[in-house]
Each structure stands twice: as C-alpha cells, then as structure tokens.
Amino acid sequence: MYPIVKKCRLHETVTHMEILAPAVAKKAMPGQFVILRIDEDGERIPLTIAGHDQEAGTVSIIFQKVGATTRRLDALEEGDALLDLVGPLGKPSDLEGKEGKKIAVVGGGLGIAIAYPQAKALHERGADVDVIVGFRSSSLSILTEELKSACTHLYVMTDDGSNGHKGLVTDALQERLAAGVHYDEVIAIGPLPMMRGVCDMTRTYDIPTVVSMNPIMIDGTGMCGGCRLTVAGETRFACVDGPDFDGHLVDFDEAIIRSRMYRREEAQSMERHENCSLLKQGGPGHA
Numbered sequence: 001m002y003p004i005v006k007k008c009r010l011h012e013t014v015t016h017m018e019i020l021a022p023a024v025a026k027k028a029m030p031g032q033f034v035i036l037r038i039d040e041d042g043e044r045i046p047l048t049i050a051g052h053d054q055e056a057g058t059v060s061i062i063f064q065k066v067g068a069t070t071r072r073l074d075a076l077e078e079g080d081a082l083l084d085l086v087g088p089l090g091k092p093s094d095l096e097g098k099e100g101k102k103i104a105v106v107g108g109g110l111g112i113a114i115a116y117p118q119a120k121a122l123h124e125r126g127a128d129v130d131v132i133v134g135f136r137s138s139s140l141s142i143l144t145e146e147l148k149s150a151c152t153h154l155y156v157m158t159d160d161g162s163n164g165h166k167g168l169v170t171d172a173l174q175e176r177l178a179a180g181v182h183y184d185e186v187i188a189i190g191p192l193p194m195m196r197g198v199c200d201m202t203r204t205y206d207i208p209t210v211v212s213m214n215p216i217m218i219d220g221t222g223m224c225g226g227c228r229l230t231v232a233g234e235t236r237f238a239c240v241d242g243p244d245f246d247g248h249l250v251d252f253d254e255a256i257i258r259s260r261m262y263r264r265e266e267a268q269s270m271e272r273h274e275n276c277s278l279l280k281q282g283g284p285g286h287a
Helices: 020-025 068-073 111-124 144-148 168-177 191-206 252-259 264-283
Strands: 003-010 014-020 033-037 045-053 060-062 086-088 102-108 129-133 153-157 185-189 209-212 229-230 235-236 244-246
Touching: 003 060, 003 086, 003 235, 020 045, 020 086, 020 111, 033 060, 033 068, 045 086, 045 111, 060 068, 060 252, 102 111, 102 168, 102 191, 111 185, 111 209, 111 235, 129 144, 129 168, 129 252, 153 168, 168 185, 191 209, 191 252, 229 252
Parallel strands: 102 129, 102 185, 129 153, 185 209
Antiparallel strands: 003 014, 014 060, 033 045, 033 086, 045 060, 209 244, 229 235
16 A cells, blocks of 8 residues: 655646655656556556655656546545555656756646656756646636756746746747757647648758657557557557657547547546545435
8 A cells, every 4th residue: 555645736737745654765867757546446647757855755646637537536634545656757857968958848738747857857857947838717827836856947838928928838938949049959848730740840940859748558568459650660669668758759639539539548547536526425316
C-alpha cells in the first residue's frame, strides 16, 4: 500500500498529491512517470512524477479530473492509500550538457505539471531557461510561483486574456523568435495539437525540439503496445522509448487519431461512475 501523505486542490479540477513511495522517490528523475492503481477493481493509469523528496520518501503527482479513475483518485484523502504504484518508468529527460544553453520550456494544460520539474532541473544546472505556459483563464493557473523560481523569464498566456496576456503559447513563442531570441532547444509539453504547433514553428527556425508523449498506457513495459507511436517512420513505445522524443520526427496526425480511439468507452466509464455515485448518495435509482 502507498499512503497519501498530502493532498491539496490547485483549483476545482486539478489536484496535487504526495504519496509515500520511498523506493520510487530514491530513483525518480525529471521526465519519468509512475503507473498507479487505486484498488483491485481500478484501472492502471500513468501519471508523470511532478516532484520527489528522497529524504521524505515521497513522490508528487498532479492530475486533472477528466475520467472515472481520476475522479475516484480525487475522492481519496490524506491517510488513504493506493493499492499499487509502480515506477519510476520511462527514460529520464536528457539534461546533460545543457549548462549555459538558452532553452524554452513550453507547457500547456496539465503539461505544465510536467514542464515544472524539467525547467527546475535545467535552471539548477545553469541553463538560461524561458518558461512559456498557457491556461484557459487565470483562475485555472497552477504552479506559477514555483515556475517563477525555476526559470529566468516566465511568460503566462490565457485564452480569455484574464491576466492581460491573451493568446496561445505559440503566440508568445513566435513573438520571442521574431524578436531575434535564439534558443538552443525548445521543450514542449502539453496537448498534442499544442506540441504539434510548437514543432511546426521551431522547424522553420531549425531549433531542436523535444516533446513529451503521453498516450494511453497499460503495463508500462512495452508489452501491451497501447502507447505505440510512429517516430521517423518507425514504431516506438512511449513507456520504454520515451516519453521524450524529437518532436520534428513524431507523426502527430497518427498520435491524435489514436488518442481519440477510446472516447466511447471513456464516456461509458464516466456514466457508470456517476450512476454509482448517485446510488451511494441516495439519488435517483436508489432503492
């Protein structure tokens, strides 16, 4: 069992948890992930390690309530425990030789939780890091204070302009590039269309670009094939070959199609979860 030692809601749909997992915390590195299961009836879900504390023996996860399992996870409180937590999985992000380099870390949506540990590690190694992040609204922003301390410059965009900077992360990146800023590397983490947009832009400027691919995963060992991608015309598995890949070589069209394959099943799972919740609360259908 893996006890939840700390829980806080970053806003109404996003939750941060610290979980006691000393063996995972001992070896965790930026870019890696865990696969967890709430109980014996639960599905296995992958979540990127948002931080870890070797002394305390804890790993941090940040997740959004988007499906039945993440809603069940959010219902747990401090003192509750997960049945399984396997990791660290995946290859760590390549941080070697980045000292003194000019790097842009671009995060969108929940990808910002993944962008933070990478930006922090690069900043601590002496890289000149610009962080560009985007939210639908300033009320949905997360980790902005932490990001400020993990970079040289932080640029925050919002879809609705509620923070005074309306636009997409690609708008902010384009503005920087058009102004003559030279980046040795760009790291993009977030929704597939956003990462594709960043890669289309950086390809024009011939800037090496790394993306973090997080497709559906089941076993995390490359056996099930659920997380397969096409990279440079060859099949790769995000769980063992990634999650970081050369963004200019990823087939994003295929990845986007595959990401939508199980929408019907996900909707059915959510419906069952909501019906069970109503029954427990004594709502419609409660005998």
